[in-house]
Amino acid sequence: MAYTDWFIPLCTAVSGLFAIAIALLTIATLRFRSHVNRKYNRGRG
Amino acid sequence: MADGILIFSIISIWIAVLEAIIIMAGAIRFLSKQNKAGIVFPETMEHYPTVTVMVPAHNEEVVVGITTEHILKLNYPAHKVQVIVIADNCSDGTAASLYRLKERPEFADRDFTIIERTGTGGKSGALNEALKITKGEWILVYDADAAPERNALMFLMQKALEQPERYGAVFGRNKARNRGQNFLSRCINLELVTIQRVHHTGLWELFKVGTIPGTNFIVKTDLIRDIGGWDPDAITEDTAITFDILTRGQLIALAPQAEAYQQEPEQLSVYMSQRQRWSKGNYRVILDNIHHLFNNSSWRIKIQVLYYAASYFWFMIAIIISDIIFVANIVYQVIALFNPNVLSPFQFAGDVYVYLVISWALMYYIYVLQINLALASDIGQSNTMNFVLACISYFTYAQLFLIISIKAFYSLLVDILTGRKSSWYKTKRFN
Numbered sequence: 001m002a003y004t005d006w007f008i009p010l011c012t013a014v015s016g017l018f019a020i021a022i023a024l025l026t027i028a029t030l031r032f033r034s035h036v037n038r039k040y041n042r043g044r045g
Numbered sequence: 046m047a048d049g050i051l052i053f054s055i056i057s058i059w060i061a062v063l064e065a066i067i068i069m070a071g072a073i074r075f076l077s078k079q080n081k082a083g084i085v086f087p088e089t090m091e092h093y094p095t096v097t098v099m100v101p102a103h104n105e106e107v108v109v110g111i112t113t114e115h116i117l118k119l120n121y122p123a124h125k126v127q128v129i130v131i132a133d134n135c136s137d138g139t140a141a142s143l144y145r146l147k148e149r150p151e152f153a154d155r156d157f158t159i160i161e162r163t164g165t166g167g168k169s170g171a172l173n174e175a176l177k178i179t180k181g182e183w184i185l186v187y188d189a190d191a192a193p194e195r196n197a198l199m200f201l202m203q204k205a206l207e208q209p210e211r212y213g214a215v216f217g218r219n220k221a222r223n224r225g226q227n228f229l230s231r232c233i234n235l236e237l238v239t240i241q242r243v244h245h246t247g248l249w250e251l252f253k254v255g256t257i258p259g260t261n262f263i264v265k266t267d268l269i270r271d272i273g274g275w276d277p278d279a280i281t282e283d284t285a286i287t288f289d290i291l292t293r294g295q296l297i298a299l300a301p302q303a304e305a306y307q308q309e310p311e312q313l314s315v316y317m318s319q320r321q322r323w324s325k326g327n328y329r330v331i332l333d334n335i336h337h338l339f340n341n342s343s344w345r346i347k348i349q350v351l352y353y354a355a356s357y358f359w360f361m362i363a364i365i366i367s368d369i370i371f372v373a374n375i376v377y378q379v380i381a382l383f384n385p386n387v388l389s390p391f392q393f394a395g396d397v398y399v400y401l402v403i404s405w406a407l408m409y410y411i412y413v414l415q416i417n418l419a420l421a422s423d424i425g426q427s428n429t430m431n432f433v434l435a436c437i438s439y440f441t442y443a444q445l446f447l448i449i450s451i452k453a454f455y456s457l458l459v460d461i462l463t464g465r466k467s468s469w470y471k472t473k474r475f476n
Binding site: 003004007008011012014015018019021022025026028029032033035036039040 | 048052055059062063066069070073076077080396397400403404407410411414417418421422424427
C-alpha cells in the first residue's frame with residue numbers, strides 16, 4: 001500500500017479542519033475589531 | 046527520501062498552524078474580556094508594597110535621562126519607591142546626565158541612587174550589584190531606553206496583589222517608540238504587537254504561562270535572592286530567569302495595561318546583532334532546560350520548553366526545508382521551459398505536493414490574521430498601511446529570522462566546541 005493511500009485523506013481532513021478553524025478565527029477577529037472601533041468611536045467625525 | 050522530507054515538512058507546518066490557532070483562540074478570549082472590563086484604578090495605594098526600580102545602563106547617555114525621569118514620575122507613592130540606576134562600564138556621559146537629573150529640586154527628596162560600576166557580567170552583573178542595596182519588597186526592571194507610561198508600575202502591582210502568594214513576577218507590554226521611522230522599525234513594531242497582544246495573552250489566558258521580558262516587569266525580591274540573582278553567564282538573562290521562577294512553582298502574570306515605550310533598532314546591522322544575541326541566548330536556555338520535558342517538572346514548564354524548542358528548532362528546520370523545496374521546484378520549472386528533459390529532484394507521488402502548498406497557505410493566512418488581531422487591539426494601529434505591511438513582511442522581514450537563527454546556532458556550536466565565552470552585544474541607540 002502506497003503511503004499516499006492514507007496520507008492524502010489525512011491531508012484533506014486536516015486541511016479542512018484548519019480551514020474551518022481559521023474561518024471562525026477570522027470572523028471572531030473582525031467582530032472584535034468592530035467592537036473596539038465602536039467603543040472608541042474610531043473613524044467617525 | 047524526498048517524500049519523507051515532504052511528509053516531515055507538512056506535518057511540522059500542521060503543528061505550527063495548530064499552535065497558532067490555539068494561541069489565537071486564547072488571545073481573542075483574553076482581548077474580548079479585557080475590552081469589556083475596561084481599566085480599574087485603585088482608590089488608594091497606601092497598602093501597596095515597596096518597590097526598588099533598577100535601570101542598568103551601559104553607555105546610554107542618549108536615552109537614560111528621559112527614562113529615569115519617567116520612572117521618577119511614576120504614579121506610585123514616592124516614599125515606597127527606591128530608584129537605582131547603574132552606569133555600567135560607561136565611557137560616555139551616562140553618569141553625568143543622571144547626576145544632573147538628581148540635582149533637580151523636584152527630585153531632591155527621592156530615594157535615588159546612581160552606581161558607577163566597572164565590573165564584569167554585563168546587564169546581569171549590573172542588576173546583581175543593585176540587588177546588594179535593594180530595600181524594596183519587589184524589584185522593577187527597566188532597560189535604559191524603556192520609558193514607562195505613568196501608571197505602568199501601578200498596573201503591574203495591581204496584578205501582583207490579585208494573588209501575591211502565587212505570582213512571583215508580573216510583566217507588562219512594551220511598545221516601539223520609533224515605530225514609524227523606516228520599513229525595519231515598522232516591521233519590528235508588527236512583530237512586537239503580535240507577540241505581546243496575541244502570543245503573550247493567548248498563553249496567559251489558556252495556560253497561565255508567562256515570560257519575563259528584558260524590561261517592564263516586577264519580581265519579588267525574596268524570589269530573586271532565592272534564585273541567586275541574575276546569571277552573569279546567561280546571554281538572555283530574562284529567559285533564564287523565567288525558567289528559574291517557574292521551577293520554584295511561582296507564576297509570571299500578565300498585566301496588559303502596564304506599558305512602556307522602548308527604542309527599536311533602525312539599522313539592519315544593529316537589528317541582526319541584537320536578534321542574533323537573543324536567538325543564541327534562547328538556544329542556550331532551551332538546551333539548559335530541555336530535561337524538564339523528561340522529568341516530573343510542572344506541565345507549565347514543559348509547555349514553555351516546548352514553545353521555545355518548537356519555535357527555534359523544529360519549525361525553523363521545517364520552514365527551511367519547505368523553502369528549499371519551493372524554490373527548487375520553481376527554478377526547475379523555469380529550466381524545464383527551455384529544456385523539458387531536466388527534472389526537479391523533488392518529485393512526489395500523487396498530489397501530495399499540493400497539500401504542502403495548502404499547508405503553507407494556511408500558515409501564511411494565520412500569520413497575517415494574528416498580526417491584524419493584534420493591531421485591532423492597539424488604538425491607531427489597525428490601518429491599511431499596516432495591513433499591507435503584514436502581508437509583505439512574511440516574505441521579507443520574517444525570513445530574516447531564518448538567517449538569524451542559523452547564524453546564532455552556528456555561533457553557539459562554535460562556543461560549545463571551542464569553549465569560547467559569549468560576548469555581550471549592547472544595542473545601539475538613536476537620537
